[in-house]
Amino acid sequence: MSVSRAEQSVIKHNLEQYRLDQVRMEKQRTEEYAKKIEERRIDQMIADRVSRNLRLDLDKGRHIDLEC
Numbered sequence: 001m002s003v004s005r006a007e008q009s010v011i012k013h014n015l016e017q018y019r020l021d022q023v024r025m026e027k028q029r030t031e032e033y034a035k036k037i038e039e040r041r042i043d044q045m046i047a048d049r050v051s052r053n054l055r056l057d058l059d060k061g062r063h064i065d066l067e068c
Contacts (some may be wrong), residue, residue, distance in 0.1 A: 003011075
């Protein structure tokens with residue numbers, strides 16, 4: 001069974017589209033992962049600030065934060 005040039009062209013085009021979709025999906029996954037990491041970093045920074053404020057009893061100038 002032989003494959004015509006038209007069929008070869010269609011197969012080649014479909015493979016190229018598949019590869020492009022795979023690259024696009026991988027890039028999207030990477031971007032979403034980076035966004036989640038950034039959100040976690042910001043949440044951790046906020047949690048650290050809140051815990052520091054609670055530890056210092058919100059009295060500025062009376063206590064020194066030794067963890068900074």
